[in-house]
Amino acid sequence: MHTSLKEGLQFLINNYGAIILSSLIAIGIAVLLRQKGDDRRSGGIPGKLGIPLLGETFSFLASTNSTKGCYDFVRQRRMRHGNWFKTRILGRVHVFVPSVEGAKTIFANDFVLFNKGYLKSMADAVGKKSLLSVPQEIHQRIRGLLSDPFSMNSVSKFIPKFDSELCERLKRLEEEGKSFRVLEFTMKDLTSKERLMQVAFDGICDMLLSITDASTLGQLERDITAVADSMLSFPIMIPGTRYYKGMKARERVMKTFKAMISKRRSREEAPDDFLQSMLQRDLYPPNEKLDDEEILDNLLTLIIAGQSTTAAAIMWCVKFLDDNREVQDRLREEQLSILGNKPAGTLLKYEDLMNMSYASKVVKETLRMSNVLLWYPRVALDNCTIEGYEIKKGWNVNIDATHIHYDPAIYENPMYFKPSRFDEMQKPYSYIPFGSGPRTCLGINMAKVTMLVFLHRLTSGYTWTVDNQDLSLERKAHIPRLQSGCPITLQRLDNRNA
Numbered sequence: 001m002h003t004s005l006k007e008g009l010q011f012l013i014n015n016y017g018a019i020i021l022s023s024l025i026a027i028g029i030a031v032l033l034r035q036k037g038d039d040r041r042s043g044g045i046p047g048k049l050g051i052p053l054l055g056e057t058f059s060f061l062a063s064t065n066s067t068k069g070c071y072d073f074v075r076q077r078r079m080r081h082g083n084w085f086k087t088r089i090l091g092r093v094h095v096f097v098p099s100v101e102g103a104k105t106i107f108a109n110d111f112v113l114f115n116k117g118y119l120k121s122m123a124d125a126v127g128k129k130s131l132l133s134v135p136q137e138i139h140q141r142i143r144g145l146l147s148d149p150f151s152m153n154s155v156s157k158f159i160p161k162f163d164s165e166l167c168e169r170l171k172r173l174e175e176e177g178k179s180f181r182v183l184e185f186t187m188k189d190l191t192s193k194e195r196l197m198q199v200a201f202d203g204i205c206d207m208l209l210s211i212t213d214a215s216t217l218g219q220l221e222r223d224i225t226a227v228a229d230s231m232l233s234f235p236i237m238i239p240g241t242r243y244y245k246g247m248k249a250r251e252r253v254m255k256t257f258k259a260m261i262s263k264r265r266s267r268e269e270a271p272d273d274f275l276q277s278m279l280q281r282d283l284y285p286p287n288e289k290l291d292d293e294e295i296l297d298n299l300l301t302l303i304i305a306g307q308s309t310t311a312a313a314i315m316w317c318v319k320f321l322d323d324n325r326e327v328q329d330r331l332r333e334e335q336l337s338i339l340g341n342k343p344a345g346t347l348l349k350y351e352d353l354m355n356m357s358y359a360s361k362v363v364k365e366t367l368r369m370s371n372v373l374l375w376y377p378r379v380a381l382d383n384c385t386i387e388g389y390e391i392k393k394g395w396n397v398n399i400d401a402t403h404i405h406y407d408p409a410i411y412e413n414p415m416y417f418k419p420s421r422f423d424e425m426q427k428p429y430s431y432i433p434f435g436s437g438p439r440t441c442l443g444i445n446m447a448k449v450t451m452l453v454f455l456h457r458l459t460s461g462y463t464w465t466v467d468n469q470d471l472s473l474e475r476k477a478h479i480p481r482l483q484s485g486c487p488i489t490l491q492r493l494d495n496r497n498a
């Protein structure tokens with residue numbers, strides 16, 4: 001045999017393993033690239049669906065269970081596939097929609113081309129008449145009836161009450177001199193009766209139902225937390241499961257609400273609150289009032305939707321201000337000047353909040369960076385395209401608010417906490433912490449008022465030290481929160497009006 005041919009054969013025999021491996025890799029890369037090209041050409045979305053049903057469920061659960069939080073799952077896939085990607089979680093295809101254009105298309109077609117996905121456990125938890133479960137026509141009617149009690153005008157009545165409660169609690173926390181978790185504002189060694197700082201929860205219950213009694217609040221909080229935890233559980237009534245505990249807790253909550261309604265109807269009590277504004281419509285025609293089931297389910301929905309979101313936003317605000325002293329100083333300056341212009345010891349009013357222009361930007365920047373609700377899920381009701389990408393009927397499309405809020409093309413140096421970036425107006429759909437369209441957050445005014453009053457009292461009355469700088473996120477939480485709960489210790493500022 002010819003020597004060079006012989007050498008060639010010898011080379012092939014000696015290296016056949018490596019040759020087969022590199023050929024396979026080359027073929028694999030070619031297939032992947034072709035698939036990617038085909039995906040793009042045909043409007044397909046890159047991403048891995050994996051095997052039917054399971055898909056990437058385990059990876060998603062692993063991220064949710066880790067201290068990096070469930071958004072890490074999205075981050076990793078985006079690095080692999082690009083900004084638009086699809087995945088399969090628990091048997092459903094999810095497309096993460098990363099753009100302002102995409103958000104606009106979905107929000108503008110809410111209820112028409114897209115709707116909230118129906119989860120039995122969620123509907124069972126919040127109730128069939130909840131805003132989160134009802135079809136479009138009923139949703140429109142309920143929102144119409146709720147818009148007045150949640151308007152800035154109605155919410156502003158609650159400012160002095162909330163302010164007074166907050167001043168008292170901050171004062172006691174400072175006097176105790178102990179570290180407490182901003183997330184729940186509880187000190188481990190205080191009894192639950194003392195409920196020093198469940199401000200967000202207590203504030204909402206006060207505004208909706210005028211509940212101020214510590215033991216009723218404590219029981220309600222435990223029960224409503226159990227209901228909220230059951231929203232994403234497997235809907236089977238087996239004692240010990242999250243779903244079972246949630247359903248039992250829901251029964252107790254409904255019993256408490258019903259007892260309050262009958263007390264009000266028998267004229268034993270008539271406080272000026274949300275519930276009373278609903279009951280005053282008892283004699284109105286059916287389309288101008290909520291029926292009892294609608295009142296009950298929506299009371300529960302409002303507390304669930306409002307409490308953990310506001311509490312997490314307050315916690316992030318404290319953390320960001322601690323990390324950015326120059327912002328804290330500027331905010332304190334503004335708040336001290338507001339305090340200085342009022343007679344000593346007077347409570348805040350709506351007009352005072354109107355003068356908090358820097359604080360409003362601090363709130364905005366906190367909501368941009370913390371992304372309390374990471375993405376907003378919808379289900380496509382028909383085949384459609386968004387920005388040329390094909391979406392099939394039944395797929396989940398998740399408006400990725402987090403990606404939009406961290407997009408460097410929209411926000412310069414997006415990782416940098418800079419409230420003054422809001423000196424300029426934002427382009428439509430580029431700032432969406434409260435969503436948009438027919439399902440825009442109903443509690444937007446209440447959330448803003450709560451945060452502004454809190455920031456005023458905290459910065460004009462105190463300085464603080466964060467006692468745990470660990471950035472790990474709470475496991476299994478769908479709202480990003482620090483695992484530590486952001487414990488702080490307060491020091492009183494020496495000023496005459498505090």
Ligand code: HEM
Nearest residue numbers: 302305306309310313372376433434435439441442443447
């Ligand atoms: C910082 C605090 C809050 C944030 C960041 C927030 C965020 C949001 C977002 C993004 C949505 C829309 C979700 C979607 O489109 O899928 C929403 C809906 C909603 N929020 Fe809030 N929220 C907050 C506080 C509150 C408060 C205090 C309440 C009431 C007491 C409330 C009640 C609701 C309700 C009832 C809905 C559903 C509206 C509907 O489907 O028509 N939220 N919230």
